[in-house]
Amino acid sequence: MQKDAQVTVVGKVFRPNRLKVLALNRVLGEYFRLVKWYLGFNSKSKSFLHENGYEGAKRLFNLNTALIQTARDKAVEILKSFEENRNENSILRLKRISIRFDKRCYGFSKTTNVLTPYWLTLSLNRRERISLPIIFGEKQKQRIEEAFRGEWKFTTVEMVKRNGEWYAHFVLSKTIELPDEAETIIAIDRGEHTLATAVAILKSNPEKPMKGQFWRGGEIKRIRGLYSHIRRKLQEKYRVGKIKELKGRERRKVKQQLHMIANKIIAYAKQFPKPLIVMENLNGIRRKFKKSKNLNRRFHSLPFRKLQAIVEYKALLNGIEVKYLTKKYVKNTSKTCHRCGHVAQVKGREFRCPRCGLTYNRDLNACINIAHALTRGMGWRSREPREPAYVSGGVKLQANAGSSRL
Ligand SMILES: [Zn+2]
Structure with a gap:
């Protein structure tokens, strides 16, 4: 059996010049409005949105046509996940969004540039194209290199703005062979x-x-206990920004622990x-x-x-x-x-x-x-769960021993 696996590799846009940042910000604003505009149709059907929205979107938004389509897909995804997780009084509020570039509107290549060999080119709209230097951490670099060697396929890139910095999330995929029958x-x-x-x-x-x-998860408990204590202290002083920052740090630490445990679980399974x-x-x-x-x-x-x-x-x-x-x-x-x-x-x-x-x-x-x-x-257990053995007069009888019952 085959299954598709996906990984996301995050790289940072390295010191982009002011004009490129302005262009990215402009596109982000435009893309955000477009997703909202599509959400206004309140439809989870891509073809409905395409038929009723595409021409209008092209007229109203100055974006590459491929971006217009990924914005439509995002609107559908957002609506679906909202409906799955909603409770009685939740309202759909779009706070942030990342821009999804697909193959038609980005190029990624290795160059001999001394700053960084990795350059990402994005087509923003009919006229604008920008190239951005991307840097990776050690682990991420290994994955990207695997992709350049053809072990992974490049699919989409999400451009994410966080705390004023821009990041490129490369979504890679590959087909994995799974055993037909487990042992x-x-x-x-x-x-x-x-x-x-x-x-x-x-x-x-x-x-x-x-x-x-x-796995007891003791370290996770400790991290959460510690951070909830700090948060309480900060709440007394109304340090909202600081509390938010700490939440992010706590989440990252917990995630790190979970990854460690998951690795051990996989190691257990692989024996x-x-x-x-x-x-x-x-x-x-x-x-x-x-x-x-x-x-x-x-x-x-x-x-x-x-x-x-x-x-x-x-x-x-x-x-x-x-x-x-x-x-x-x-x-x-x-x-x-x-x-x-x-x-x-x-x-x-x-x-x-x-x-x-x-x-x-x-x-x-x-x-x-x-x-x-x-x-x-799967039919692995040859018999039904064992019935208890009854002891009578020194003779052990199996209650479900079939017709040979004494
Ligand atoms: Zn029992």
């Missing part, structure tokens, strides 16, 4: 006491889960043959988390969603498929015994099954249930 299922779950738990089930031995792994990762689909149950009485669970739910996205992306780059299971299939994962299927009340850190006597780490048990929800569908 290991890796379930990743958020736990009651951990940020993430992982466990592997092998096709060759589906009855016996492999040794699991836990097994042909792994496939399965996680619970958490879309649309965010509000439920907010009401959750369990502080830990509430605390971890948001970073876990971010972690899922990072894991998904890193998995794909490593040729590992990711599947999400909806609530329907992962009901009661924490209360169900993974060995016999009995549903019990759980307290504390251990799951104790009153029926079959299993004592197991609670988070790991839940995680195994998620893996089983998938392996069952």
Whole structure:
């Protein structure tokens, strides 16, 4: 099976001259108005917007025709995501936007320029074209070089203005080969006491889960605690700007931690043959988390969603498929015994099954249930969950031993 992977490589526009900055700012303003104008149609259909808006847009906005089309696509994306995330009294407010250049209106090449070899040329409108020097950090440079070697395809470039500086976000893509049939299922779950738990089930031995792994997310907790403390202090002094700045820093630090954990999860998965990762689909149950009485669970739910996205992306780059299971299939994962299927009340850190006597780490048990929800569908488990063995008169009877019942 093949799947397309995308990565974004961010470069900075290096000391652009005043005229180029003015041109970019002008285009940003024009593009922003155009996206708003398209949003005014209140339509999520690209063809409707094209038929009813394109000619008008060309007349009213001084932009390259390719930019007019990407602005239309953006309007559709913005409207879609707004409708997915809206609640009763949310209003669509467009605050910022980046300009999307596609292949028709940008060129990117390596030159012998001493300042930087990377130059980005943008067609802004019918007359204007500007060339911008771009610099990259070490990691980003490696990716860009891979793209120049043909390992990645250049798709679009988003021009982003942040704190008065301009950045170019290069979106690269490539096709990745995934194994047709997995031989290991890796379930990743958020736990009651951990940020993430992982466990592997092998096709060759589906009855016996492999040794699991836990990530407590302690450092994330520490970062968040620290920043919320600082924020409270600043709030007393009404330092709004400073608070915003700190939020950005906190987010970056948390993200860094999540990337580290995601790398470890991928490393865990890669020790097994042909792994496939399965996680619970958490879309649309965010509000439920907010009401959750369990502080830990509430605390971890948001970073876990971010972690899922990072894991998904890193998995794909490593040729590992990711599947999400909806609530329907992962009901009661924490209360169900993974060995016999009995549903019990759980307290504390251990799951104790009153029926079959299993004592197991609670988070790991839940995680195994998620893996089983998938392996069952794949026909890996040869038999139904084991029934408990009854002891009578010294003879052990299997309750579901079929017709040979004594
Ligand atoms: Zn049991």
